[in-house]
Amino acid sequence: MQLPEHPDFLWDDPEPKASYDVVIVGGGGHGLATAYYLAKVHGIRNVAVLEKGWLAGGNMARNTTIIRSNYLWDESSGIYEHSLKLWEGLEEDLGYPILFDQRGVLNLAHSLQDVRDSVRRVNANRLNGIDAEWVDPQGVKEICPIVNVSPDVRYPVLGATYQPRAGIAKHDYVAWGYARAAHAMGVDLIQNCEVTGLETAGGRITAVETSRGRIAAGRVGLCAAGHSSVLAAMVGLRLPLASHPLQALVSELLEPVHPTVVMSNAVHVYVSQAHKGELVMGAGIDSYNGYGQRGSFHIIEQQMAAALELFPVFARAHLLRTWAGIVDVSPDASPIVGLTPVGGLYLNCGWGTGGFKATPGVGDCFAHTIAHDKPHPFNEPFTLERFTTGALVDEHGAAAVAH
Amino acid sequence: MNFRTPTGGTIDRNTLLHFTFNGEGFTGHSGDTLASALLAHGVHEIGSSVKFGRPRGIVAAGSEDPTSLVQIETPFPEPMLLATTVELYEGLEARGLAGQGRLASISDPARYDAKHEHCDVLVVGAGPAGLVAALTAARSGARVVLVDEQNQAGGALLGVDEYLDDRPSASWVADIVAELKSTPGVLVLERTTAFGMYQDGFVLALQKRTDHLGFAAPASVARQRVWRIRTKQTVLTTGAHERPVVFPDNDRPGIMLASAARTFLHRYGVLVGSRAVVFTTNDSAYCAAINLAESGVDVPLIVDARPEAPARLATECAARGIEVRAGQVVTGTEGEGRVTGVHVAGATVACDTLLVSGGWNPVVSLFSQARGKLRYDAELGAFVPGEELGSVRVAGSATGELDLASCVRQGREAGSAAVVAAGFSSRGQVPLPVSDSRCTSRSGLVLWRVPGDEDTSFVDLQRDATVSDVLRATGAGLRSLEHIKRYTTIGTAHDQGKTSGMIAAGIVAEALGVEPADQRPTTFRPPYTSVSFAALAGRDRGALHDPVRVTAIHPWHVAHGALFENVGQWKRPWYYPQPGEDLHTAVLRECRAARSGVAMMDGSTLGKIDVQGSDAGKFLDMLYTNMMSTLKVGRIRYGVMCGVDGMVIDDGTVIRVGEERYLVTTTTGNAAKILDWMEEWLQTEWPHLDVHCTSVTDHWATIPLVGPKSRDVLAAVAPDLDVSNEAFEFMTWRDTQVAGVPARVCRISFSGELAYEINVTAWHGLAVWETLMAAGAPFGITPYGTETMHVLRAEKGYPIIGQETDATVTPHDLGMSWAVSKKKPDFIGKRSFARAENQRADRKQLVGLLPVDPSVLLPEGAQIISSDHLPEPPVRMLGHVTSSYPSAALGRTFALALVRSGHSRIGETLYVPVSDALVPVTVTDSVLYDKEGTRRDG
Amino acid sequence: MQLIPCPWCGPREEAEFHYGGQAHVAYPSDPSALSDEEWAQYVFFRDNPSGPFAERWSHSAGCRRWFNAVRDTRTHDLLAVYRVGEPMPEVAS
Ligand SMILES: Cc1cc2nc3c(=O)[nH]c(=O)nc-3n(C[C@H](O)[C@H](O)[C@H](O)COP(=O)(O)OP(=O)(O)OC[C@H]3O[C@@H](n4cnc5c(N)ncnc54)[C@H](O)[C@@H]3O)c2cc1C
Numbered sequence A: 001m002q003l004p005e006h007p008d009f010l011w012d013d014p015e016p017k018a019s020y021d022v023v024i025v026g027g028g029g030h031g032l033a034t035a036y037y038l039a040k041v042h043g044i045r046n047v048a049v050l051e052k053g054w055l056a057g058g059n060m061a062r063n064t065t066i067i068r069s070n071y072l073w074d075e076s077s078g079i080y081e082h083s084l085k086l087w088e089g090l091e092e093d094l095g096y097p098i099l100f101d102q103r104g105v106l107n108l109a110h111s112l113q114d115v116r117d118s119v120r121r122v123n124a125n126r127l128n129g130i131d132a133e134w135v136d137p138q139g140v141k142e143i144c145p146i147v148n149v150s151p152d153v154r155y156p157v158l159g160a161t162y163q164p165r166a167g168i169a170k171h172d173y174v175a176w177g178y179a180r181a182a183h184a185m186g187v188d189l190i191q192n193c194e195v196t197g198l199e200t201a202g203g204r205i206t207a208v209e210t211s212r213g214r215i216a217a218g219r220v221g222l223c224a225a226g227h228s229s230v231l232a233a234m235v236g237l238r239l240p241l242a243s244h245p246l247q248a249l250v251s252e253l254l255e256p257v258h259p260t261v262v263m264s265n266a267v268h269v270y271v272s273q274a275h276k277g278e279l280v281m282g283a284g285i286d287s288y289n290g291y292g293q294r295g296s297f298h299i300i301e302q303q304m305a306a307a308l309e310l311f312p313v314f315a316r317a318h319l320l321r322t323w324a325g326i327v328d329v330s331p332d333a334s335p336i337v338g339l340t341p342v343g344g345l346y347l348n349c350g351w352g353t354g355g356f357k358a359t360p361g362v363g364d365c366f367a368h369t370i371a372h373d374k375p376h377p378f379n380e381p382f383t384l385e386r387f388t389t390g391a392l393v394d395e396h397g398a399a400a401v402a403h
Numbered sequence B: 001m002n003f004r005t006p007t008g009g010t011i012d013r014n015t016l017l018h019f020t021f022n023g024e025g026f027t028g029h030s031g032d033t034l035a036s037a038l039l040a041h042g043v044h045e046i047g048s049s050v051k052f053g054r055p056r057g058i059v060a061a062g063s064e065d066p067t068s069l070v071q072i073e074t075p076f077p078e079p080m081l082l083a084t085t086v087e088l089y090e091g092l093e094a095r096g097l098a099g100q101g102r103l104a105s106i107s108d109p110a111r112y113d114a115k116h117e118h119c120d121v122l123v124v125g126a127g128p129a130g131l132v133a134a135l136t137a138a139r140s141g142a143r144v145v146l147v148d149e150q151n152q153a154g155g156a157l158l159g160v161d162e163y164l165d166d167r168p169s170a171s172w173v174a175d176i177v178a179e180l181k182s183t184p185g186v187l188v189l190e191r192t193t194a195f196g197m198y199q200d201g202f203v204l205a206l207q208k209r210t211d212h213l214g215f216a217a218p219a220s221v222a223r224q225r226v227w228r229i230r231t232k233q234t235v236l237t238t239g240a241h242e243r244p245v246v247f248p249d250n251d252r253p254g255i256m257l258a259s260a261a262r263t264f265l266h267r268y269g270v271l272v273g274s275r276a277v278v279f280t281t282n283d284s285a286y287c288a289a290i291n292l293a294e295s296g297v298d299v300p301l302i303v304d305a306r307p308e309a310p311a312r313l314a315t316e317c318a319a320r321g322i323e324v325r326a327g328q329v330v331t332g333t334e335g336e337g338r339v340t341g342v343h344v345a346g347a348t349v350a351c352d353t354l355l356v357s358g359g360w361n362p363v364v365s366l367f368s369q370a371r372g373k374l375r376y377d378a379e380l381g382a383f384v385p386g387e388e389l390g391s392v393r394v395a396g397s398a399t400g401e402l403d404l405a406s407c408v409r410q411g412r413e414a415g416s417a418a419v420v421a422a423g424f425s426s427r428g429q430v431p432l433p434v435s436d437s438r439c440t441s442r443s444g445l446v447l448w449r450v451p452g453d454e455d456t457s458f459v460d461l462q463r464d465a466t467v468s469d470v471l472r473a474t475g476a477g478l479r480s481l482e483h484i485k486r487y488t489t490i491g492t493a494h495d496q497g498k499t500s501g502m503i504a505a506g507i508v509a510e511a512l513g514v515e516p517a518d519q520r521p522t523t524f525r526p527p528y529t530s531v532s533f534a535a536l537a538g539r540d541r542g543a544l545h546d547p548v549r550v551t552a553i554h555p556w557h558v559a560h561g562a563l564f565e566n567v568g569q570w571k572r573p574w575y576y577p578q579p580g581e582d583l584h585t586a587v588l589r590e591c592r593a594a595r596s597g598v599a600m601m602d603g604s605t606l607g608k609i610d611v612q613g614s615d616a617g618k619f620l621d622m623l624y625t626n627m628m629s630t631l632k633v634g635r636i637r638y639g640v641m642c643g644v645d646g647m648v649i650d651d652g653t654v655i656r657v658g659e660e661r662y663l664v665t666t667t668t669g670n671a672a673k674i675l676d677w678m679e680e681w682l683q684t685e686w687p688h689l690d691v692h693c694t695s696v697t698d699h700w701a702t703i704p705l706v707g708p709k710s711r712d713v714l715a716a717v718a719p720d721l722d723v724s725n726e727a728f729e730f731m732t733w734r735d736t737q738v739a740g741v742p743a744r745v746c747r748i749s750f751s752g753e754l755a756y757e758i759n760v761t762a763w764h765g766l767a768v769w770e771t772l773m774a775a776g777a778p779f780g781i782t783p784y785g786t787e788t789m790h791v792l793r794a795e796k797g798y799p800i801i802g803q804e805t806d807a808t809v810t811p812h813d814l815g816m817s818w819a820v821s822k823k824k825p826d827f828i829g830k831r832s833f834a835r836a837e838n839q840r841a842d843r844k845q846l847v848g849l850l851p852v853d854p855s856v857l858l859p860e861g862a863q864i865i866s867s868d869h870l871p872e873p874p875v876r877m878l879g880h881v882t883s884s885y886p887s888a889a890l891g892r893t894f895a896l897a898l899v900r901s902g903h904s905r906i907g908e909t910l911y912v913p914v915s916d917a918l919v920p921v922t923v924t925d926s927v928l929y930d931k932e933g934t935r936r937d938g
Numbered sequence C: 001m002q003l004i005p006c007p008w009c010g011p012r013e014e015a016e017f018h019y020g021g022q023a024h025v026a027y028p029s030d031p032s033a034l035s036d037e038e039w040a041q042y043v044f045f046r047d048n049p050s051g052p053f054a055e056r057w058s059h060s061a062g063c064r065r066w067f068n069a070v071r072d073t074r075t076h077d078l079l080a081v082y083r084v085g086e087p088m089p090e091v092a093s
């Protein structure tokens, strides 16, 4: 298929003003969406998004675009389903062809315990009003005929959870849609502007230091994904995060063979076929902390081996390009979104390997949090304090599903 | 028509190869590529473009070609290869593509593998600079690897008619290759592309070993091999790619790079057309014009965009009847399909070929992957290596130097510097050849595009991206090349922008009124050329992909019809169906045997760790929630381990073998993790403790013998052992002989029945198992699998870590406060029990569930709610069913579940939504069978 | 894939190693004396700098020893390795 045309105008490149009501640090999907909802929902338009590189050039430009809301715990389903509902109207809302495609996501189960965990998640999802099905191997084959469901492989497919409303979107277009719409409402998108310091007075944020000078700010929202710890450290705030490389890759363009999205945690691979026809794949994180936007190649090799176990027909597809992002992994695989001990400074981080899908949802909730100085009900459970009280939202323990 | 020259090239004219393209039969020669063989028949049109469906031809002669995409159908379908890199073989069937390939629907029978290679100096690219670098390094005794993607060395020399030191360049090349190949410690790899450059001298290269053999490829030889090269020093002599100039209708077949035409002529003996116009911005294309003219091609015109043509070359052209027009450009072309004419200065010049040269782009992909910074060279109009990189040197035209003398000099310098850096002394000077070439100067004009219809001025021929796309992008406010690349898709096709990327950057700079030097080039990402998935997977496939572990007794299980469950890496018998039995009937039978007679299972997969040392007790006291140091020698204790967060991570029995020795068992799936866990604490936190841990899982075969009759069976096979309850108490162990071999028998029970766990060395496992089967036969001994084990333990309320727990469950939640020491000042996880969340009364706790209808089996993973009707979502859930079985002993179904405030809900009725119904269940204690524990003593 | 210089075995492929996060985070001598905040810091919070980082590795497919390293998380370059118990060496960042 052909990609739709982009609009003739996206955004301009303003000089930063001396001061803004709200400064968003990080022009990735989350930062742009937050700015958009601040302007649109809360009427706060004296907003700048500060991006150290090119707009949405971080994880937003690097992710594998899987969107789903079938998380285990109520807290997670709340925010991810809120997000999915926003995705369903986003193309119209932004007036941008974001190629949101609800082609469904299969999460494969390869062991009896995987099956139990999967069924548990499906049941929880349904009671939370999220579309979810448990499908047997034959059902997997019907949804995605190229999956090898033979019982004679190392990790046979024993079934899968299926969320029909899940799918993919085109990441750049999503970011650009938000950026364009935010810009149109008066938000300043300032690129090549790295925040190097956070200024506080009397326990309140007052300004940000940047590579383009000091910018005063009434409120500051951090949306720096992999760099969140570095920013938080500027006000002495320590976060329970580790920044890891996460790699992904694409093949050349191929005739359609893969109608849905398949994820398998046990064999560590997930695949979809993007609109133009390339296979898009990812795997697990590289083990070590790293800000280098590069990972180790053996991860890719392992991922290929895993992919071929599941999809023997991929043998002669070709790897065209690999890359890595920096993901901020939290101990319970859930995000941290909310207030900080510093007045007027708000935190949105810890989305790790799975925050693309949350872009509209967290943009909306984080904007609410900043506007009201109070968390939105959907992000209320995702406080920093939960690591002290123990009220974690542990999304890897039970279902161990990344992305 | 035949476009093959009568002589010349490195093809073997004595072999005739038959192939088809788009269904039509052709012939070619050994040494041809698919592209050269097609061009020899005058076929230029290969495929069509992905967006507009415009015909696409052949632009370059090598892997940088943006257009000649084909699908190979034989011997096995492979998508998206370039006709210019497919070596011809007998029986090849190919067809042109419209930008998308097709995967085979059957699996690939070929083998792939990987090989590790360590060397002192790796040279990438066997052109003149690379050959001199490699030879320099080789002569000083270093281990040298030279890789090149072509099937023969020579690089740029393969495409020219140059003489080096007064002899054909091929002969110079052959001499060097011969010396390299005969030097010990030197490896020359042809058809091998270095595609990725990583840290610490790690370079990945793909070798195509049998592709060129087609049907004749031996099945036993890996088709492709990934070389994992670890080198101390690297010399990149990766050359330069010619780049085109963009002008209206620049995409017609028959329009190709001037250097490609030379390569087709000199290497393959193929004329790319009958009448060729040349459009250039620099000297190098003059040689193409002269060579073609000398070979009988009508070359009416060279259009040189520079204000002045080079005098000497112009004179040579005039002598051959080639008109040279300086200060002019090609403003368009015409033709249905292949080009039939070019527009110059308002007039149309008829031709069937247009050769274009817009200058040269050094191949800096690997340098950039190695994190080398690039610098824009304004004279060249291209990015060149901009800094010295420690162990990576660049030489030859990859640096932007285009004349042979500089290239080979750089090659020698780099080769010599590399060996010295690798610790060798550079010995002797490799003599540098002198070329007779006429066209090597780099004085060119940097010209990105000729103004004109922007909609048909193609920047990326593969992505159908035009100048107007670039201008729309800049017009939309985009400044960063990364944004523009994404907006236009330029450089994202299979060629990754090898010929288009620089031009796009140039056009953007022009549009924005900045210098290309002011822009950050887009990042070069591995791989340099595409690599098949299968090659990367290598041998990590099928049975070799995470090999399975089986126990010593496994063959017996297979022979007796067991179905298996994957647990961790192990294959464990799941159940042993008899004819006509399904899971439930088999399991009910197996359970009945265990509760009323005798049954046994293969428990060898259980993790076992031998913990020794004078501080072993102290150490285990820290790891387990309960006390292990007080355990008496000869006795056994069950223990639970938590993470620092207080959540259960594993459980198992601990045997005190001696004063300073314990044997710890873990769950099957966690054996390795728990050993790691122990070693981590010992080495990083408590190195002062005298404790040593050794995994002994595989040393032992472990057979739980279960049931009221187990004592009789054990007595029969262990004559030395007093099996009476008094002499051999519960939670003790004895060393004795079982079935005539040394054995350790533990009186433990995971079923609540009288039971013994018999441990013998794995070597004897199968024999002991068979002896037990025979000894138990009179009692109807029944082998059982993991499913029955699960049912038996569930009836007793024993949790399975990973099934009843999910990293959010504490020992207290499991009702195991009794296993949490109150005396110990500390153990791992203890502090976390005091956190607010752990104190909540409404934590999820392990309970039993009895469906009110005793025949209803709850699905495992079902959720639990409190109301007897289903409210609108979101529905408040109280917990979930962790285990659920029909029970022979209870004569009904039952389940275990984690339920909010579960311990205080005993007796309550809750509801389990199953499909559209709500199943009422009664909450009970988690122990449902023999609560008093009367059965364990037999 | 990097080469990691195990202080016991010498340089080996990264794939032989297991990562252990920040080094020099000692198990508290008396956890019960800590506040919930302090305990949470120990359990969940780790430094995550962009730059030199003292961290733990174990040569899990080799000698199975744990050791410490200082690595620049921006480049992934290993600046120093040292044995458990040894002080963190000075490194130029
Ligand atoms: C390979 C890969 C695959 C993934 N796949 C999926 C997937 O399939 N589904 C899914 O849901 N999620 C996925 N993710 C995760 C997802 O991409 C992230 O969670 C999400 O993009 C994070 O939010 P963001 O878009 O705002 O981050 P980013 O796009 O990373 O934005 C953060 C921005 O902050 C900027 N910044 C940082 N520090 C500063 C500073 N000091 N000053 C100014 N600016 C600064 C950065 O340059 C960056 O642009 C994937 C991630 C990766 C890397």
Ligand SMILES: [Zn+2]
Binding pocket: C006, C007, C008, C009, C010, C059, C062, C063, C064, C065
């Ligand atoms: Zn070691």
